[in-house]
Amino acid sequence: MAAQPSVLITGASTGIGAAYAERFARRGHDLVLVARNTARMEALAARLREETGVAIDIVTADLTQPADLAVVEARLRGDARIGILINNAGTAIGGSFIEQSTDAVAQLLALNTTAVLRLASAIAPRLAQAGAGAIVNIGSVVGLAPEFAMTVYGATKAFALFLSQGLSVELGPKGVYVQAVLPAATRTQIWEHAGVDVDAMAGVMDVEELVDAAMVGFDRREAVTIPPLPDVEQWNAFQAARQAMLPNTRQEHAAARYRAAD
Numbered sequence: 001m002a003a004q005p006s007v008l009i010t011g012a013s014t015g016i017g018a019a020y021a022e023r024f025a026r027r028g029h030d031l032v033l034v035a036r037n038t039a040r041m042e043a044l045a046a047r048l049r050e051e052t053g054v055a056i057d058i059v060t061a062d063l064t065q066p067a068d069l070a071v072v073e074a075r076l077r078g079d080a081r082i083g084i085l086i087n088n089a090g091t092a093i094g095g096s097f098i099e100q101s102t103d104a105v106a107q108l109l110a111l112n113t114t115a116v117l118r119l120a121s122a123i124a125p126r127l128a129q130a131g132a133g134a135i136v137n138i139g140s141v142v143g144l145a146p147e148f149a150m151t152v153y154g155a156t157k158a159f160a161l162f163l164s165q166g167l168s169v170e171l172g173p174k175g176v177y178v179q180a181v182l183p184a185a186t187r188t189q190i191w192e193h194a195g196v197d198v199d200a201m202a203g204v205m206d207v208e209e210l211v212d213a214a215m216v217g218f219d220r221r222e223a224v225t226i227p228p229l230p231d232v233e234q235w236n237a238f239q240a241a242r243q244a245m246l247p248n249t250r251q252e253h254a255a256a257r258y259r260a261a262d
C-alpha cells in the first residue's frame with residue numbers, strides 16, 4: 001500500500017464527510033468521494049484539487065440501493081490505492097417509533113448499518129492482507145443513550161460502535177486501525193432530515209471543530225473518540241464496568257434471583 005493511501009469517504013457531499021475530505025486532502029491524500037449529490041461533490045472536488053493538488057474521484061451512489069452499494073464495494077476490494085475508509089454516510093428520521101413507518105426505519109438501517117457493514121467487509125480482508133490501513137465508522141453518542149428515545153437511529157449507532165470495537169479486536173493485531181467516532185449534536189443538515197431546528201438547540205458543535213478533534217483521535221490511534229466528552233475517565237470507567245461484569249456471565253446455573261422459591 002502507498003505510504004500516503006487514498007481515502008474513500010462516504011457521505012462526502014456535505015457535513016461531516018465533506019469536512020473529512022478537506023482534512024485528508026490538505027494532508028495530501030487522494031480521495032474517492034461517495035454520495036448521491038454529484039454536483040455538490042464536483043464543486044468540493046474542484047476546489048480541493050485547485051487548493052491541494054490531490055487527485056479526487058467521484059462515485060455517485062445511493063448506498064441504500066444494492067446495485068450502487070456493490071459498485072462502491074467493488075472499488076474498495078479492487079483499488080489497492082485505497083487504504084482508509086471513512087464510513088460516514090448516515091441519516092436520521094424524526095418521530096417516535098410508532099410514528100415511523102416500517103419502510104422508513106428499514107431504509108435507515110440500510111444506510112446506517114448495512115452499508116457501513118458491507119463497505120467495512122469489502123475493504124477489511126485487503127487491509128489485513130497488507131497489514132496496514134484504517135476503517136473509521138461514524139457513530140453517535142445517541143448510540144449510548146436509549147433514554148434519548150431516538151430508538152432506531154440510536155440502535156444503528158450502537159451497531160456502529162460495537163462493530164468498530166469488535167473489528168478493532170479482530171483487525172488491530174493484523175495492523176489495521178479501526179476507530180469509532182461518536183459525535184454529539186453537530187451543526188449539519190442532518191437535523192433538517194430529522195425535522196429538528198438546530199438553531200433552536202444549545203450545545204451544538206461546529207462541524208470543523210468536530211472533525212478536527214476526530215482527526216486528533218485518529219492520529220493517536222484511539223479506538224473510540226468522543227469529541228465533546230470533557231473527561232475521558234467517564235468513558236474509561238464505563239468500559240471498565242462492562243469488562244468487570246463479563247466474567248460473571250458464564251455460569252452453570254441461573255442467578256439466585258431467578259430460582260423458584262422453595
Ligand SMILES: NC(=O)C1=CN([C@@H]2O[C@H](COP(=O)(O)OP(=O)(O)OC[C@H]3O[C@@H](n4cnc5c(N)ncnc54)[C@H](OP(=O)(O)O)[C@@H]3O)[C@@H](O)[C@H]2O)C=CC1
Nearest residue numbers: 011013014015016035036037063090140185186188189190
Ligand atoms: N450532525 C450531527 O449532529 C451528528 C451526526 N452524526 C453522524 O455523522 C454522519 C454524517 O452526518 P452529517 O454530516 O451530520 O449529515 P448530513 O446530512 O449533513 O450529511 C450526510 C451525508 O450522507 C450522504 N447520504 C445521505 N443519504 C445517502 C444515501 N442514501 N446514499 C449515499 N449517501 C447518502 C449525504 O449526501 P447526499 O445527500 O448527496 O447523498 C451527505 O453527504 C452520519 O452517520 C450521522 O449519523 C453523528 C452524531 C451527530
Ligand SMILES: CC(=O)[C@H](N)C(=O)O
Nearest residue numbers: 092140142184185194
Ligand atoms: C439527528 C441526531 O440525533 C444527531 N445526528 C446525533 O446523532 O446526535
